[in-house]
Amino acid sequence: MSLSHAFFAVIRRDLVLALRRRAEIANPLLFFILVITLFPLGIGAQPHLLQAIAPGIIWVSALLAAMLSLDSLFRSDFDDGSLEQILLSPHPTSVLILGKIIAHWLVTGLPLLIVAPLLAVFLGMPNHALGILLLTLLLGTPVLSLIGAIGVALTVGLRRGGMILSLLVLPLYVPVLIFASNAVEMASSGLPVDAQISILISILLMALVLAPLPAAAALKMSIN
Amino acid sequence: MQTKSTYSLEGTGLSCIRDDRVLFESLAFELASGQVLLLEGKNGSGKTSLLRILCGFREPDSGRLHWCGEAINDSQFYAQMAYVGHLDGIKKELTVLENLKMSLALSSPGRYSIHEALAKVHLAGYDDVLVQALSAGQKRRLSLARLLITENSLWILDEPFTSLDKQGIALIETLMTEHCASGGMIVLTSHHDIELHGVDVQRINLS
Numbered sequence: 097m098s099l100s101h102a103f104f105a106v107i108r109r110d111l112v113l114a115l116r117r118r119a120e121i122a123n124p125l126l127f128f129i130l131v132i133t134l135f136p137l138g139i140g141a142q143p144h145l146l147q148a149i150a151p152g153i154i155w156v157s158a159l160l161a162a163m164l165s166l167d168s169l170f171r172s173d174f175d176d177g178s179l180e181q182i183l184l185s186p187h188p189t190s191v192l193i194l195g196k197i198i199a200h201w202l203v204t205g206l207p208l209l210i211v212a213p214l215l216a217v218f219l220g221m222p223n224h225a226l227g228i229l230l231l232t233l234l235l236g237t238p239v240l241s242l243i244g245a246i247g248v249a250l251t252v253g254l255r256r257g258g259m260i261l262s263l264l265v266l267p268l269y270v271p272v273l274i275f276a277s278n279a280v281e282m283a284s285s286g287l288p289v290d291a292q293i294s295i296l297i298s299i300l301l302m303a304l305v306l307a308p309l310p311a312a313a314a315l316k317m318s319i320n
Numbered sequence: 321m322q323t324k325s326t327y328s329l330e331g332t333g334l335s336c337i338r339d340d341r342v343l344f345e346s347l348a349f350e351l352a353s354g355q356v357l358l359l360e361g362k363n364g365s366g367k368t369s370l371l372r373i374l375c376g377f378r379e380p381d382s383g384r385l386h387w388c389g390e391a392i393n394d395s396q397f398y399a400q401m402a403y404v405g406h407l408d409g410i411k412k413e414l415t416v417l418e419n420l421k422m423s424l425a426l427s428s429p430g431r432y433s434i435h436e437a438l439a440k441v442h443l444a445g446y447d448d449v450l451v452q453a454l455s456a457g458q459k460r461r462l463s464l465a466r467l468l469i470t471e472n473s474l475w476i477l478d479e480p481f482t483s484l485d486k487q488g489i490a491l492i493e494t495l496m497t498e499h500c501a502s503g504g505m506i507v508l509t510s511h512h513d514i515e516l517h518g519v520d521v522q523r524i525n526l527s
Binding site: 101102105106109112113116117172175176177178180181182183184185186187192316319320 | 372375376377378379396398399401402403405406407408409410411412413414418421422423425426427428
């Protein structure tokens, strides 16, 4: 069968799997909502402080929610041997892996986008910044999945890879965090954010092109 | 039926070292269309390691593998092989049909359609059953059905008879004989004595 057929088959399979074990979708989303709702309780009645740190809170929570969901990317395929079959396919592994990453983002990243505006209003973020917040999440969360995939691919064969995974992946997440939360902050004060958005777009494009190749190579190493 | 074309798999000077222990060294074999290579040996003698080297999951510590005279990575090897290992490689949350469709999408269509293959491995009518509801033997037959629906000439099988009953074993032996008769090749490990009538079986003892 053709490569595009295989690519979409991988995406469809992972979406069907996610639908059949719903906890996987619910976990990162629930974490995201819980962390954000706990902040106002912890900080107390200081709406101005809350409003000032809202972009940071939302983005740090999104980043941690993405980290939390990473392990599920290859774990079950590694455990039941499906990953071996994917690697043995005559199609280029990196394209199939990109399919898995896209499905993973649709399941764990996209739901964050849907609830984020509501939570932002909850933190007192001005309405005119909501569009930019959504845009940064739309550009930034796929990068988290793409970069994370390299880290999981390297650690999926280890018994306790969780700690190493966060050490590997977090430093690479920092640029996304800085530019995204900065863009939302600037937008809240009514300043232009073209530069940050352009940088986020370029990071996303680079990750799209560059991440699947090392992820596929790392999986081949992990499987032996 | 696929057209009868000839293939060959050749290994020279293969060795595998694991944790400072030499599992095997300077191993050589040559396999042609219609032949079976049966790997024998004690537990831990390197049978599975050799199969994983053939699949490309492990690099041999020395030696070369050639497919039709070309180095494995430059050849059409991966389009012509199918592997069934210790792990079934099937998703228990998906139905029988969904699993086979996925295998088909990753490869190209082979000798049998999905329904013909399911009938062959006595799983007809199980299309929409979730794999987690199948027994161990049925799962094994499902993963072997994958060999029938995709285009391949080399089967690499790691203990294919595990958890199969007598009928199941006889069934797989019939399928293997058919595969060899149509010009296919098989490399396998097995604790059972295999009975393949009229098939050229080479044996390598690793211990």
